[in-house]
Amino acid sequence: xxxxxxxxxxxxxxxxxxxxxxxxxxxxxxxxxxxxxxxxxxxxxxxxxxxxxxxxxxxxxxxxxxxxxxxxxxxxxxxxxxxxxxxxxxxxxxxxxxxxxxxxxxxxxxxxxxxxxxxxxxxxxxxxxxxxxxxxxxxxxxxxxxxxxxxxxxxxxxxxxxxxxxxxxxxxxxxxxxxxxxxxxxxxxxxxxxxxxxxxxxxxxxxxxxxxxxxxxxxxxxxxxxxxxxxxxxxxxxxxxxxxxxxxxxxxxxxxxxxxxxxxxxxxxxxxxxxxxxxxxxxxxxxxxxxxxxxxxxxxxxxxxxxxxxxxxxxxxxxxxxxxxxxxx
Numbered sequence: 001x002x003x004x005x006x007x008x009x010x011x012x013x014x015x016x017x018x019x020x021x022x023x024x025x026x027x028x029x030x031x032x033x034x035x036x037x038x039x040x041x042x043x044x045x046x047x048x049x050x051x052x053x054x055x056x057x058x059x060x061x062x063x064x065x066x067x068x069x070x071x072x073x074x075x076x077x078x079x080x081x082x083x084x085x086x087x088x089x090x091x092x093x094x095x096x097x098x099x100x101x102x103x104x105x106x107x108x109x110x111x112x113x114x115x116x117x118x119x120x121x122x123x124x125x126x127x128x129x130x131x132x133x134x135x136x137x138x139x140x141x142x143x144x145x146x147x148x149x150x151x152x153x154x155x156x157x158x159x160x161x162x163x164x165x166x167x168x169x170x171x172x173x174x175x176x177x178x179x180x181x182x183x184x185x186x187x188x189x190x191x192x193x194x195x196x197x198x199x200x201x202x203x204x205x206x207x208x209x210x211x212x213x214x215x216x217x218x219x220x221x222x223x224x225x226x227x228x229x230x231x232x233x234x235x236x237x238x239x240x241x242x243x244x245x246x247x248x249x250x251x252x253x254x255x256x257x258x259x260x261x262x263x264x265x266x267x268x269x270x271x272x273x274x275x276x277x278x279x280x281x282x283x284x285x286x287x288x289x290x291x292x293x294x295x296x297x298x299x300x301x302x303x304x305x306x307x308x309x310x311x312x313x314x315x316x317x318x319x320x321x322x323x324x325x326x327x328x329x
Contacts, residue, residue, distance in 0.1 A: 002026065002027065002067040002068060003027045003028075003029055003065055003066045003067060003068075004021055004026055004027065004028050004029065004066060004067070004068045004069070004070065005029045005031060005062055005063055005066040005068070005069050005070070005106075006018050006021070006028060006029070006030055006031065006069075006070045006072060007031045007053070007062075007069075007070070007071045007072055007073035007097060008031070008032075008071075008072040008073025008074065008112075009028075009030030009031055009032050009040075009041060009046075009048075009072070010030070010032040010033075010036045010037060010038050010039070010040050010041055011036075011040070011072065011073070011076075011178075012040075012171065012175060012176050012177070012178065012179075012180055012183075012207060013072050013112065013168060013171055013207060013210055013211070014030075014040075014070075014072040014073065015040035015041060015175055016171075016173075016175070016207045016208055016210065016211035017070050017072055017211045017214050017215075018030055018040075018041065018044060018046055019044065019208075019211065020208070020211040020212055020214070020215055021070075021215065022044060022045065022046060024215070027047075028044075028046040028047065029046070029047045029048075029049055029062065029066060030044075030046045030047065030048045030049070031049055031050075031051050031059075031062045031073070032048060032049075032050065032051075033050065033051070033052050034050045034052075037177060039175075039177050040175050040177060049061070049062045053073055053089065053092075053093030053094075053096055053097060054089075054092075054093065054096070055096075056096045056099065056100060059096055059097055059100035060100045060103065060104070062100075063100045063101060063103075063104040063106065064104065066104065066106060067106065067107050067108070068106065068107060068108045068109070068110075068218060069097075069101050069106045069108070069109045069110070070109075070110045070112070070214055070218075071094065071097050071098075071101075071109065071110070071111045071112060072112040072214075073093065073097075074089075074090055074093075074112065074114075074145075074146070074149075075089035075090050075093070075142075075145065076142065076180065077141075077142060077278060078140060078142050078181055078278070078282060078284060078285055079269065079272060079278050079279055079282045079284070080141065081272075081273055081276070083140075083141035084141070086141040086142055086145045087141055087144055087145040087148060088145075089145070090142075090145035090146060090148070090149045091145060091148040091149045091152060093149075094111070094149040094152055094153060095152055098152075098153065098156045098161060098163070101161070102156070102161055106162075107162060108162050108164075108218055109161065109162060109163040109164070110163070110164050110165075110166060110214050110217050110218050110221070111150075111153045111163050111164070111165050111166070112166055112168065112214070113146060113149070113150045113153070113165045113166065113167045113226060114146045114167055114168060115127075115167050115168070115169045115170075115203070115228060115230070115293065115295050116133075116138070116142060116143040116146045116147075117132065117133055117138070117143070117146050117147045117150045117167065118131050118132060118133055118167065118228075118295065119131045119132065119133040119137065120291040120292060120293050120294065121294075124201075124292050124294065125294065126233070126294050126295055126296035127293075127294065127295050127296070128228065128295065128296045128298065128299060129167070129225075129226045129227070129228060129299055133147055134147065135147045135148055135151075139284055139287050139288050140282075140284035140285075140287070140288065141284075143288075150165065150226075153165060154224060157223055157224035158224065162223050163223065163224070164217045164218065164221035164222065164223060164224075164225060164227070165224075165225065165226040165227070166210075166213060166214055166217045166221075166226070166227050166228075166229050166300075167226055167227065167228045167229065168205065168210045168213075168229045168230075169202070169203035169204070169205050169228065169229065169230035169231060169293075169295050169297075170182050170202045170203055170204050170205065170231075170293075171205055171206070171207040171210045172186065172204055172205070172206065172207065172311070172314045172315060172318045173206045173207035173208060173314045173317045173318050173321070174207070174317050174318060174320070174321035175207070175321060176207075176318065176321070176322075179322075179327070181285075182202075182204075183318065183322075184280065185239075186243060186315070186318050186319065186322065187322055187327050187328065188280075189240050189243040189244070189247075190243055190246075190247045190249075190319055190322065190323075190328050191328055192249050194240060194252060195252050195254060196252050196254035196255065196256045197236045197237050197240055197252055197254070197255060197256065198236065198255070198256050198257075198258055198261070198286075198289050199235070199236075199237075199255060199289075200235070200236050200288075200289035200290070200291070200292060200293075201233060201234065201235045201236065201292035201293060201294055202233070202234065202236070202239070202292075202293045202294075203230045203231055203232065203233050203234075203293060203294055203295045204231050204232060204233075204234055204239065204311035204314060204315075205229065205230050205231030205232075205308050205311065205314065206231065206308065206309050206311070206313060206314035206317065207314070209229070209231065209306075209307070209308045209309060209314075210229045212306070213227070213229035213300060213304065213306045214229075216300075216304040216305060216306050217300075217304055219304075220303060220304045220305065221303070221304060222303070225303075227297075227299055227300040227303065227304060227306070228295050228296065228297045228299065228300055229297060229300055229306060229308075230295045230296070230297040230300075230308065231297075231308040231309075231310075231311050231314070232308070232310060232311045233292075233294040233295070234311060235292070236289075237251075237252070237255070239311075239315075240252050242312055242315055243315060243319070246315065246316060246319055247319065258286050258289065258290070261281065261286055262283060262286060264281060265279070265281045265282050265283045265285070265286055266283065268280065268281055268282065269282055269283065
């Protein structure tokens with residue numbers, strides 16, 4: 001039986017990948033930082049090792065004896081006091097992981113990129129793997145960091161490292177401990193704290209479908225290729241209406257223009273700079289919301305056999321988990 005290393009294993013997507021591997025009877029080594037909550041790994045029976053993407057020695061120790069690698073870990077923040085920190089963490093952390101994998105002779109690597117590296121279509125249609133963003137055109141530190149890291153991974157693949165790239169769209173579902181930015185929207189909407197919306201769109205996918213896509217990429221993906229692991233497109237208004245329906249609330253009916261929100265975002269960022277707590281709205285988020293981030297997973301369906309359940313099921317699972325964990329009280 002092969003041993004598989006999963007970085008970012010305590011996180012939202014990483015823990016879903018761990019569960020998918022364990023369900024198939026694989027031996028999993030879960031890499032997590034000492035400061036990361038291990039809630040998502042409790043009771044799973046996997047081996048937990050401590051390490052940090054900034055510590056190459058810890059990565060070499062974690063990689064020892066592993067045949068396959070899922071590099072899921074990332075600094076997933078849309079705001080930071082020092083935006084360059086996000087870019088450095090994701091680019092250089094990925095470099096350290098790939099160097100350790102190369103040294104260990106890992107036979108197969110799946111790297112978790114993001115649709116953040118893609119450019120939404122101006123006509124509102126579904127973007128695919130060919131619609132690549134550049135570092136200069138990417139909005140915000142997180143998107144720039146994922147573009148920089150993805151280009152680095154492609155360089156390693158061109159040099160012969162056996163790595164396949166997957167790009168989840170917007171995962172939602174259970175075990176969103178932090179929660180993610182989208183998870184925060186779900187929680188606040190379920191609590192009746194989002195009375196209005198802006199005109200934007202996103203592609204929603206169940207986190208467990210994303211995990212299954214990772215395993216299919218390992219088995220069937222072509223080295224150096226990228227596969228979108230997406231679900232269904234929805235406007236923010238549609239998403240909020242679904243949450244309202246599921247929680248017995250009235251859906252928001254007020255559509256907000258963006259321009260008046262920029263001063264609010266500026267104030268929120270200023271407050272965050274003092275408190276260190278991530279603001280709920282940022283100028284980058286408003287800029288990104290101008291685009292309908294709609295995507296197609298046709299390539300993953302054709303080459304990997306990947307499929308995604310309706311996003312409404314993911315919302316129901318997310319709400320049930322948030323309720324059970326006390327996030328909605």
